[in-house]
Amino acid sequence: MTGTMKRFVLTGPGEYHYDTAPIPGIEKDTDVQTKILAAGICGTDVHIFHGRRAQEFPFVIGHEYVGIVTAVGPAVTKVKVGDYVTGEANYSCGVCQQCATGHGNLCVDKKIVGITVPGVFQEYTVVPERYVWKIPESISPREGAAIEAGVVGFHAVNRANVHAADRVLIFGAGSVGLWALQCARVQGGRVFVSDVNKERLAIAKELGAEEVFYTGDIPVDEKFDIIIDAAGVPITVQQSISHCRDHGTIVFVGICAEPVEIDMCQVTRHELNLHGAVASNAEYPAFIQLLSTGQISGEKISTHVLPFEEIPKAIDLKAKQIAIKAVIDFSTK
Numbered sequence: 001m002t003g004t005m006k007r008f009v010l011t012g013p014g015e016y017h018y019d020t021a022p023i024p025g026i027e028k029d030t031d032v033q034t035k036i037l038a039a040g041i042c043g044t045d046v047h048i049f050h051g052r053r054a055q056e057f058p059f060v061i062g063h064e065y066v067g068i069v070t071a072v073g074p075a076v077t078k079v080k081v082g083d084y085v086t087g088e089a090n091y092s093c094g095v096c097q098q099c100a101t102g103h104g105n106l107c108v109d110k111k112i113v114g115i116t117v118p119g120v121f122q123e124y125t126v127v128p129e130r131y132v133w134k135i136p137e138s139i140s141p142r143e144g145a146a147i148e149a150g151v152v153g154f155h156a157v158n159r160a161n162v163h164a165a166d167r168v169l170i171f172g173a174g175s176v177g178l179w180a181l182q183c184a185r186v187q188g189g190r191v192f193v194s195d196v197n198k199e200r201l202a203i204a205k206e207l208g209a210e211e212v213f214y215t216g217d218i219p220v221d222e223k224f225d226i227i228i229d230a231a232g233v234p235i236t237v238q239q240s241i242s243h244c245r246d247h248g249t250i251v252f253v254g255i256c257a258e259p260v261e262i263d264m265c266q267v268t269r270h271e272l273n274l275h276g277a278v279a280s281n282a283e284y285p286a287f288i289q290l291l292s293t294g295q296i297s298g299e300k301i302s303t304h305v306l307p308f309e310e311i312p313k314a315i316d317l318k319a320k321q322i323a324i325k326a327v328i329d330f331s332t333k
């Protein structure tokens, strides 16, 4: 596809305009051009919009999307024109030490869509085929726009190594936490969720949480085999340590805004296993498989759908934590 497209352009923190620009074309043999159907608003977009993350302007943000392939380079074999696809947010280089040892999510030279390369709050995007994944038609664009957050939750669960009947406590019923809840259940875990928002706890229940705890109101002596901290605030980091059973596992996936003090003595005495989890690592195919077989779903996670003209409003709904996942519907522009 050639011609012009509409874009949402950030010109500075909290400043933006909509304009038109040439549609990006196929440059490399392995490029895939996609017309975007829907895009999700991520916490990262909110941080950039509010100037809390360094960014050069003007710039197009956004990295969570689904769309239809409109053109492919001559060497592309993975997808064809007309395929319904999503794309990864991080492009690993494939050759650095981290990539070569199977940790592409920690690539020292990674490019990040909507941060270091232009994002998807525009009608078309061009991506190397390696980071594009075909998805089943049964997944609605609304649900598909939440996939990127889902794979992050899936990675956190995979870092925990859940065994059947493990009691898994998740802090934070946002998009990553609610996806992690479903993925942990698929792996046989009995899942418990803690959050400060009662509506989100109700959704956690609908998605199969065995019990929910409001504002971290967890009985003092209650211990869990696995804890996934998807909130990343000082209190949840500390509660993760105090509620983890001896030799249990904690995965920190929520990114703390500042350093947090923890009682290392507890970690040592109870032989706690502490893991970080960031982005995802070669987990798209397995995640899409879970989605396509209906074992997990994003329908309840994508709580708000707004037209293309209302991207600032969608960012605001996410910033105020009214939306779990706010989705931009490109068919309305």
Ligand SMILES: [Zn+2]
Residues within 6 Å of the ligand: 042, 043, 044, 063, 064, 089, 148, 149
């Ligand atoms: Zn994201």
Ligand SMILES: [Zn+2]
Residues within 6 Å of the ligand: 092, 093, 094, 095, 096, 097, 098, 099, 100, 104, 106, 107, 108, 109, 110
């Ligand atoms: Zn690399």
